[in-house]
Amino acid sequence: MAHAYTPGLKVTTNIKLRKERRLPLKGNVVVNIGDKVSAETIVARTELPGDVETLNLAGKLGVMPSELAQFMKKKEGDPIKKGEIIAESSGFFGLFKSQIESPIKGTLETISDITGQLILRAPPMPVEIDAYMDGKVADIIENEGVVVESKVTFVQGIFGIGGEARGIIQPIVNNPKEVVEADLIDESHRGKVLIGGSYVTKEALEKAVRVGVIGIVVGGIGDAVLKEFLGYEIGVAITGNENKGITLIVTEGFGKMNMSPAAFKLLSQHEGDRASINGATQIRAGVLRPEVVVPLEESSEIRKSKDYSKGLEKGELVRIIREPYFGTIGKVVELPPNLENIETESSVRILKVRVEDGKILTIPRANIEIIEA
Amino acid sequence: MEKGRELLRILATDCGSTTTKAILIEKKGGEYRLVVRGEAPTTVEAPFEDVTRGALNAVREVEELTGRELLDGEKLIYPAKDNRGIDIYVSTSSAGGGLQMMVAGVVKEMTAESAARAALGAGAIVMDVIATNDRRKPHKRIELIRDLRPDMILLSGGIDGGTVSHVVELSETIKAADPKPRFGTGYKLPVIFAGNVDAREAVKERLEDKTALSIVDNLRPVLERENLGPARDAIHELFMEHVMAHAPGYKKLMKWTDVPIMPTPGAVGALIQTIAKKQNINVMGVDIGGATTDIFSVFNGIFNRTVSANLGMSYSVSNVLTEAGMENVLRWVPFSLSRDALGNRVRNKMIRPTTVPMSLMGLKLEQALAREALRLALVQHKEMAVGLKGVQQERTISDAFEQVATGVTLVNMMELDLIVGSGGALSHAPRRVQAALMLIDAFQPVGITRLAVDSIFMMPHLGVLSTVHEKAATEVFDKDCLIRLGTCIAPVGNAPAGKKALELTIGEEIITINSGEMKLIPLAEDEKISAVIKPSKYFDMGEGRGREVAASLRGGVVGIILDCRGRPLALPENEKERFAKLNRWNSALSIYPDAKEE
Numbered sequence: 002m003a004h005a006y007t008p009g010l011k012v013t014t015n016i017k018l019r020k021e022r023r024l025p026l027k028g029n030v031v032v033n034i035g036d037k038v039s040a041e042t043i044v045a046r047t048e049l050p051g052d053v054e055t056l057n058l059a060g061k062l063g064v065m066p067s068e069l070a071q072f073m074k075k076k077e078g079d080p081i082k083k084g085e086i087i088a089e090s091s092g093f094f095g096l097f098k099s100q101i102e103s104p105i106k107g108t109l110e111t112i113s114d115i116t117g118q119l120i121l122r123a124p125p126m127p128v129e130i131d132a133y134m135d136g137k138v139a140d141i142i143e144n145e146g147v148v149v150e151s152k153v154t155f156v157q158g159i160f161g162i163g164g165e166a167r168g169i170i171q172p173i174v175n176n177p178k179e180v181v182e183a184d185l186i187d188e189s190h191r192g193k194v195l196i197g198g199s200y201v202t203k204e205a206l207e208k209a210v211r212v213g214v215i216g217i218v219v220g221g222i223g224d225a226v227l228k229e230f231l232g233y234e235i236g237v238a239i240t241g242n243e244n245k246g247i248t249l250i251v252t253e254g255f256g257k258m259n260m261s262p263a264a265f266k267l268l269s270q271h272e273g274d275r276a277s278i279n280g281a282t283q284i285r286a287g288v289l290r291p292e293v294v295v296p297l298e299e300s301s302e303i304r305k306s307k308d309y310s311k312g313l314e315k316g317e318l319v320r321i322i323r324e325p326y327f328g329t330i331g332k333v334v335e336l337p338p339n340l341e342n343i344e345t346e347s348s349v350r351i352l353k354v355r356v357e358d359g360k361i362l363t364i365p366r367a368n369i370e371i372i373e374a
Numbered sequence: 375m376e377k378g379r380e381l382l383r384i385l386a387t388d389c390g391s392t393t394t395k396a397i398l399i400e401k402k403g404g405e406y407r408l409v410v411r412g413e414a415p416t417t418v419e420a421p422f423e424d425v426t427r428g429a430l431n432a433v434r435e436v437e438e439l440t441g442r443e444l445l446d447g448e449k450l451i452y453p454a455k456d457n458r459g460i461d462i463y464v465s466t467s468s469a470g471g472g473l474q475m476m477v478a479g480v481v482k483e484m485t486a487e488s489a490a491r492a493a494l495g496a497g498a499i500v501m502d503v504i505a506t507n508d509r510r511k512p513h514k515r516i517e518l519i520r521d522l523r524p525d526m527i528l529l530s531g532g533i534d535g536g537t538v539s540h541v542v543e544l545s546e547t548i549k550a551a552d553p554k555p556r557f558g559t560g561y562k563l564p565v566i567f568a569g570n571v572d573a574r575e576a577v578k579e580r581l582e583d584k585t586a587l588s589i590v591d592n593l594r595p596v597l598e599r600e601n602l603g604p605a606r607d608a609i610h611e612l613f614m615e616h617v618m619a620h621a622p623g624y625k626k627l628m629k630w631t632d633v634p635i636m637p638t639p640g641a642v643g644a645l646i647q648t649i650a651k652k653q654n655i656n657v658m659g660v661d662i663g664g665a666t667t668d669i670f671s672v673f674n675g676i677f678n679r680t681v682s683a684n685l686g687m688s689y690s691v692s693n694v695l696t697e698a699g700m701e702n703v704l705r706w707v708p709f710s711l712s713r714d715a716l717g718n719r720v721r722n723k724m725i726r727p728t729t730v731p732m733s734l735m736g737l738k739l740e741q742a743l744a745r746e747a748l749r750l751a752l753v754q755h756k757e758m759a760v761g762l763k764g765v766q767q768e769r770t771i772s773d774a775f776e777q778v779a780t781g782v783t784l785v786n787m788m789e790l791d792l793i794v795g796s797g798g799a800l801s802h803a804p805r806r807v808q809a810a811l812m813l814i815d816a817f818q819p820v821g822i823t824r825l826a827v828d829s830i831f832m833m834p835h836l837g838v839l840s841t842v843h844e845k846a847a848t849e850v851f852d853k854d855c856l857i858r859l860g861t862c863i864a865p866v867g868n869a870p871a872g873k874k875a876l877e878l879t880i881g882e883e884i885i886t887i888n889s890g891e892m893k894l895i896p897l898a899e900d901e902k903i904s905a906v907i908k909p910s911k912y913f914d915m916g917e918g919r920g921r922e923v924a925a926s927l928r929g930g931v932v933g934i935i936l937d938c939r940g941r942p943l944a945l946p947e948n949e950k951e952r953f954a955k956l957n958r959w960n961s962a963l964s965i966y967p968d969a970k971e972e
Contacts, residue, residue: 053512053513116542159725159726224718224720225714234692235696237684256722323730347730
């Protein structure tokens, strides 16, 4: 475990980003390798099996399940229309017939001679996936989807809500320390992805939804604000399906926290550019972080991303990610190999960080992340 | 493994979701002892996608630490001779999210509950329980099966000779859902049928083509008796054959091990049962992890396991706060903290799950959260570990079908002899006494209860080993796995503060303790003393109020903890009074370095 460290969130530009776009079930890929796609281009399609409806036919006809076959007008696998007669009892001397109509359009899937139930299935539902970002199709995953590739500016957040969306980048504060208040938001922000500073108020979030803002990117959010906005508390960090009418991306954490200067500067430089954003977060094995992706011109130069497999080095810029120094940025000055005792009396691997005011702090290595700028 | 040969050197690994841990056990002077433990990151996910890489790395660390030669390239060397080779290799696994199952039964409180117990006991996470009387519409059940994509389904229902149609209806639901397994699209979902023998043919007709169906003995052949063994064995077998075989690298790992790979919690359960049986005691084991908390118990020979899927200290820490509520967490914290600050801190831990507390304040808060996670997990365990429901005399199945829950929990804290804790929050607490107090506060043991922690999480390895070599497993468990914390003495009852709670007589010495107080009596790990405990008229040590009990008390790295704070334990609502009490107890037990100053 010698290389234990937390890789930081990416705040970078001119990189080549590959995005897998997969169907939930097997289906058809409708683009080819090398095709230029826009974020909205449909790249693959499939059909989800339709919903199932059960019908207690034996009960409705008042017969034994084992007798059902003689009353059936349709057999397993037959297509059925809504209102169509699917079974009929003869009644006495041809009188008092019971006719059972299909409650849905679809297929008669099974007839059970034990339970007396019919299982009816509605027609399949079409599902499509789009390219998510402007770029080109770099790879095809047979029957499942594609890999879209693009040169981009890429900023990861730590936590988000809401799913994929697209909009024009619009900074609404002047510096990463400023709070996003409701009065900063107006009708001109419809369709925009707003770049904020250290915090967003509940009123600002609500107003943003009202005026049709697509997304907000901000340093921090209060736990209580998020709870009030969502109407419930976040238990486990698996998000992306909130239907609140906005995608929110938090870059630093909970509480009032200045957006990292690098992220603020980079996002501000893209004012007026179109971004693809996603608030979906999954903090589990196979972690998924929220992101802002801004596709760049083809001609721009690709930057090689640094190889972090070697672990942490002296001089590296790091962020402390645990109280009481949460959010503090500094440079690694020492990496002692042995375990050391900290205030809690735990014996952990530590490092020493020189922070802005020149002070040197001793921090457990688990509590820092590398700033991958 | 060579048959009939005495085992001199045993290698065991546990492939967890993040770390693969290897241990080496050797026979020395007639007994089995742990030699060393090595670990390496698990390699199930990209870029390696081969679990054996991590296992080999962990074994290489064992080689480096011991100077033994265990591997020839990538092959294990057999048999053990001098400094070379091993005699047996066993492994457990929880990588890739463990075994995720759905269970189905006719009556929620009866066969479905028995099925859930069988699955949990086998080491699975039960994603949902489907029952004929669960009040869900059939299409909702179908949607659920399809959405959750379990690794396996256990279908039960009907006592032998009982209902057939309800069981068949469940099988039709599964058939209609046509569930697809999580790993690999090229294989069929394993379904185990352990229900009414009379329904076998009909279930087979419906599920044989669409699923990999196995049929085993009914897990509830009569209302009065569960028969969970065959279903559990089938789960283990199918876990290997179907689920694990499709996880990256497992086919190779399965060839290396001398006995089948067990799901990690299944192995821990096997060990806890072995210990309870061998020592003839009631045991409770708890493993508080990052995402889940598992509780295992054996009371009067009956084994139960529960998984609290969203109670944990890193990924699920935020859910602990949500489920417990802020007041319940803050009641354990001996300083002022606003609700906003608590909320932000906990959510920050959720999004940075691998960070560790670096201030004393942070540690106290973390341990408060651990108490609540453990407390809630025990509540869930008590609800699941119950006697069979629906077994009243002279009732027909149709009567029983409608009856309300009648099962009484099997968890009797007064009869509990030993609590074993494991998982980061307990095993890595900077002071062992902190682990002891977390267990006491959360579980509130009563009477006389021994406390221990599994310091390096060796229980899975020893659990799978116990299935082939009980002696080696229990010897290592006893000597190297457990760190004995000591014994907790806690009478039931409450009395006004300052009133005498009990007298403890050890030889000539009499120790008196008042209501509302805690006291620590040092007694080393290998020491045992005889004592007489006489509670005052307000308190009960299991024999009735004021009645004395004689006991042999075992020491530990902490010692004997006298806890006369009362049961149930009530903390003052007034903040100042509460801080004062918490600090007094902290100081009596020397829990934190600053206990005296606060």
